[in-house]
Amino acid sequence: MGLLDTLLGRSKPAPPDLDQLFALPSAAVTLQAATSFTPTGLGSVCFSSVEGAEFAQVHDGVRELLDADTARSGPPVTFERDDYGYSWLVSRRAPDDLPSLVSDLHAVNSALQDNGFGPQLLCSLAGFEDREGRRLALVYLYKRGTFYPFAPLAGERRDNSLELQIRATLTDDLRIEQDLTRWFPVWGAPGI
Numbered sequence: 224m225g226l227l228d229t230l231l232g233r234s235k236p237a238p239p240d241l242d243q244l245f246a247l248p249s250a251a252v253t254l255q256a257a258t259s260f261t262p263t264g265l266g267s268v269c270f271s272s273v274e275g276a277e278f279a280q281v282h283d284g285v286r287e288l289l290d291a292d293t294a295r296s297g298p299p300v301t302f303e304r305d306d307y308g309y310s311w312l313v314s315r316r317a318p319d320d321l322p323s324l325v326s327d328l329h330a331v332n333s334a335l336q337d338n339g340f341g342p343q344l345l346c347s348l349a350g351f352e353d354r355e356g357r358r359l360a361l362v363y364l365y366k367r368g369t370f371y372p373f374a375p376l377a378g379e380r381r382d383n384s385l386e387l388q389i390r391a392t393l394t395d396d397l398r399i400e401q402d403l404t405r406w407f408p409v410w411g412a413p414g415i
Contacts, residue, residue, distance in 0.1 A: 267414030369400035
């Protein structure tokens with residue numbers, strides 16, 4: 224950071240802290256005890272697509288790394304594109320194996336970041352569901368290093384009261400995003 228940045232009040236953004244993802248398993252215990260939401264075994268990483276051979280190599284390397292895990296339940300890691308043009312890596316694990324799912328999400332984020340594609344990373348999420356069939360995602364904002372709950376309803380609506388309840392429940396377990404305007408809806412996100 225230079226002198227001009229200091230004089231003008233500009234600050235350098237803090238680098239993402241991917242290790243925050245490893246707080247999800249303990250947060251899931253709190254979440255289940257307080258609200259009956261349990262992991263679905265689905266999680267995903269969202270990133271802006273980049274064209275080129277270097278990105279394709281990283282993309283393929285990540286897929287090979289995660290597909291090599293013989294303990295994986297269900298189909299291998301998949302890549303999907305949403306209606307908004309963003310790419311998603313979707314990982315599937317047994318619902319009771321959230322630590323492995325978190326390791327998958329961390330590995331994808333780290334591989335992209337380490338190969339110079341950090342600016343393309345947008346968010347990661349882990350899916351949850353309760354006994355009534357309500358869905359919930361805990362979304363990690365890559366550039367902020369914070370989490371927020373996203374509770375979608377039918378018709379591209381969201382359950383704001385549930386999201387605020389989850390925020391209050393997990394405030395001691397996760398670094399929760401305080402700016403509610405950054406709680407972006409992730410409509411149609413694979414993994415929820």
